[in-house]
Amino acid sequence: MRQPGIIFDLDGTLVDSVYQHVAAWHSALLANGIAAAQWRIHRAIGMSGRLFLPKLLKDEGHCTSKPLIGRLERAHDDRFNVMIRQVIPLPGALQLLRQLKRRPVPFAIATSGDAKQTKRLLGRIVGLPSCPVITANEVASAKPAPDLFELAAGRLQKDPTECFVVGDSIWDVLAGRRMKASVVAVRTGGFDGHELQESGAYRVYADLLELSESLGQLGFPPESSK
Amino acid sequence: MRQPGIIFDLDGTLVDSVYQHVAAWHSALLANGIAAAQWRIHRAIGMSGRLFLPKLLKDEGHCTSKPLIGRLERAHDDRFNVMIRQVIPLPGALQLLRQLKRRPVPFAIATSGDAKQTKRLLGRIVGLPSCPVITANEVASAKPAPDLFELAAGRLQKDPTECFVVGDSIWDVLAGRRMKASVVAVRTGGFDGHELQESGAYRVYADLLELSESLGQLGFPPESSK
Numbered sequence: 001m002r003q004p005g006i007i008f009d010l011d012g013t014l015v016d017s018v019y020q021h022v023a024a025w026h027s028a029l030l031a032n033g034i035a036a037a038q039w040r041i042h043r044a045i046g047m048s049g050r051l052f053l054p055k056l057l058k059d060e061g062h063c064t065s066k067p068l069i070g071r072l073e074r075a076h077d078d079r080f081n082v083m084i085r086q087v088i089p090l091p092g093a094l095q096l097l098r099q100l101k102r103r104p105v106p107f108a109i110a111t112s113g114d115a116k117q118t119k120r121l122l123g124r125i126v127g128l129p130s131c132p133v134i135t136a137n138e139v140a141s142a143k144p145a146p147d148l149f150e151l152a153a154g155r156l157q158k159d160p161t162e163c164f165v166v167g168d169s170i171w172d173v174l175a176g177r178r179m180k181a182s183v184v185a186v187r188t189g190g191f192d193g194h195e196l197q198e199s200g201a202y203r204v205y206a207d208l209l210e211l212s213e214s215l216g217q218l219g220f221p222p223e224s225s226k
Numbered sequence: 227m228r229q230p231g232i233i234f235d236l237d238g239t240l241v242d243s244v245y246q247h248v249a250a251w252h253s254a255l256l257a258n259g260i261a262a263a264q265w266r267i268h269r270a271i272g273m274s275g276r277l278f279l280p281k282l283l284k285d286e287g288h289c290t291s292k293p294l295i296g297r298l299e300r301a302h303d304d305r306f307n308v309m310i311r312q313v314i315p316l317p318g319a320l321q322l323l324r325q326l327k328r329r330p331v332p333f334a335i336a337t338s339g340d341a342k343q344t345k346r347l348l349g350r351i352v353g354l355p356s357c358p359v360i361t362a363n364e365v366a367s368a369k370p371a372p373d374l375f376e377l378a379a380g381r382l383q384k385d386p387t388e389c390f391v392v393g394d395s396i397w398d399v400l401a402g403r404r405m406k407a408s409v410v411a412v413r414t415g416g417f418d419g420h421e422l423q424e425s426g427a428y429r430v431y432a433d434l435l436e437l438s439e440s441l442g443q444l445g446f447p448p449e450s451s452k
Contacts, residue, residue, distance in 0.1 A: 019252070019264040022245055027312065035314050037433070038245040039416035086253065088261050190265040194420035207263070 003105060004219075005156035007149050007181070009167035010111035011046070012189025013208075014093045015121050018168070019190070020083040021045045021076075028075035032068070036060055042190065046169030048112050048142040049073045077117065084117075089125045090188045092209035099212065101129040103223060108132040110152040112142040112171075132156065143171040146179035153179070164202075164218065166211070173199040184218065186211060229331060230445075231382035233375050233407070235393035236337035237272070238415025239434075240319045241347055244394070245416070246309040247271045247302075254301035258294070262286055268416065272395030274338050274368040275299045303343065310343075315351045316414045318435035325438065327355040329449060334358040334378040338368040338397075358382065369397040372405035379405070390428075390444065392437070399425040410444065412437060 012018035025041045036056055044052035053072060054064045062068075100107050108131055111118050115137045122128060132155035139147035146160075153160045165176030168189030176183035177200050185201035186208060187193050196204050203218070205211045216222060238244035251267045262282055270278035279298060280290045288294075326333050334357055337344050341363045348354060358381035365373035372386075379386045391402030394415030402409035403426050411427035412434060413419050422430050429444070431437040442448060 016263050016265075019245065019248055019268075023249060026245070030312065030314075037242050037316055037414060039242075039414050042245070042416050086256065088256075090263055188263060188265050190268050190416065192418040192420060194418060 002158075002162055005153065005158040005163045006100065006105060006107040007152040007156070007163055007165045007176075008097075008107060008109050009046070009165075009169070009172045010109055010113065010118065010121060012090075012168035012191075013166060013172075013186055014090060014097075014109070015087050015124055016090050016188065017084075017087045017121060018042070018045050020080060020087060024076045024079035024083060025049075025072075027079050028072050031075060032072060034060055034062055043170075045189065046112060046143060046167070046171040048136060049076060051142060080117070081120070084120050084124070087121060087124050091207055092212050094125060094127055096208045096212045097129050097131070098127075099223065103220075105220065106156045106158070108134065108152040108156050110134040110148040112136050112148065143169075144174040144178070146175045149175055149181065150179050153181070166208075170195060170199050173201050182218075184211060228384075228388055231379065231384040231389045232326065232331060232333040233378040233382070233389055233391045233402075234323075234333060234335050235272070235391075235395070235398045236335055236339065236344065236347060238316075238394035238417075239392060239398075239412055240316060240323075240335070241313050241350055242316050242414065243310075243313045243347060244268070244271050246306060246313060250302045250305035250309060251275075251298075253305050254298050257301055258298060260286055260288055269396075271415065272338060272369060272393070272397040274362060275302060277368060306343070307346070310346050310350065313347060313350050317433055318438050320351060320353055322434045322438045323355050323357070324353075325449065329446075331446065332382045332384070334360065334382050336360040336374040336378040338362050338374065369395075370400035370404070372401045375401055375407065376405050379407075392434075396421060396425050399427050408444075410437060 022038055022042045026038050029036050050069055053069050057064045115135045118135045134148050134152045136142050141147050149165055153163050160179040160181055163181045165181045165183045168186050169191055173183045182202040185196040185204045188207045193204050248264055248268045252264050255262050276295055279295050283290045341361045344361045360374050360378045362368050367373050379389050386405040386407055389407045391407045391409045394412050395417055399409045408428040411422040411430045414433045419430050
């Protein structure tokens with residue numbers, strides 16, 4: 001068995017940004033006269049706007065049109081960009097990535113965000129070790145399509161089945177399973193731990209601190225023995 | 227069997243304010259140099275600050291002191307009060323309360339919020355039918371202590387065991403069960419539906435729209451037959 005690679009989601013997994021995304025979408029929708037409940041917006045985070053907005057708009061009794069989707073996406077991005085300054089790394093993120101670099105275990109970051117937003121979010125993790133970063137700009141379909149994770153596996157020179165995917169949302173679990181990776185879920189995006197498990201997560205941890213302490217459960221040898 | 231009374235929680239049950247509470251606490255904590263993950267703050271919403279802050283501060287490696295708790299509570303309130311203008315009623319809230327008024331089924335609102343904040347939140351539900359409203363100002367202990375719900379049952383002239391409690395958080399379920407009410411949970415606060423069920427909810431619905439359509443499951447006769 002070769003050394004597995006690890007592919008990390010960004011929002012809600014490495015940085016604490018899911019609630020800012022909820023607030024940005026909620027405000028963008030309200031500004032366009034659409035009153036969507038925040039818990040329903042929350043459950044869609046991790047997908048791109050053009051994937052979840054059509055159903056959300058239909059449920060709220062609004063017609064979907066390409067110009068409206070575009071307007072809402074721009075309104076979200078404007079608001080989220082202002083909120084990025086409140087985004088901080090999630091507990092254990094930096095320590096885990098540094099530990100993987102030391103061992104070494106190859107890892108990459110794959111996110112549904114665009115290149116510009118991703119660059120700003122990664123800037124919030126001071127001291128982030130270098131690694132391949134795949135953004136929505138490089139693929140035709142965002143999660144739950146497996147394209148982002150497949151590209152990341154390739155960048156790590158790993159077969160997709162050799163990889164662990166680490167993410168916080170149902171969409172990460174579904175996308176990772178479609179490429180036959182083992183998906184480890186963390187609860188730091190505020191998603192239902194039971195639902196993550198039921199979606200087929202290989203293992204669910206509270207956060208990256210718990211994951212770091214549990215690398216043995218995933219088959220990684222203790223760091224000191226290397 | 228007498229006609230049951232229904233006691234509603236406010237935040238996350240009748241109005242879509244849980245995510246604003248998360249943002250207000252997150253910002254209040256950051257302003258005091260405390261970086262708490264938002265999903266952990268989310269899970270504490272529904273309790274009063276003085277109940278959840280000591281554990282949260284300890285987990286983040288900060289000492290708890292009465293002045294710090296007071297400062298954080300005031301910082302939260304200042305921020306939340308600004309955010310109230312983005313708070314809107316949750317889908318089905320107004321329709322359900324109006325239907326109960328018509329039948330008539332006696333109902334009350336019981337919230338961990340203080341009187342001033344509650345008045346402003348209730349003002350966001352335009353056309354709210356009159357009913358008893360119990361706030362944290364009237365009890366010594368907020369949820370998960372049963373005091374608020376017990377006071378509400380008394381105001382409805384019902385024995386606590388004759389009441390349904392409707393809430394969105396684990397703390398509503400625990401408080402309602404302590405007074406031996408049947409607790410109906412809704413998922414509109416963004417809480418884990420499985421965890422609400424496991425905490426002992428009598429029934430879990432997506433939102434008040436689904437609850438309204440399911441009153442027969444709770445033993446209320448169809449409205450038209452009355």
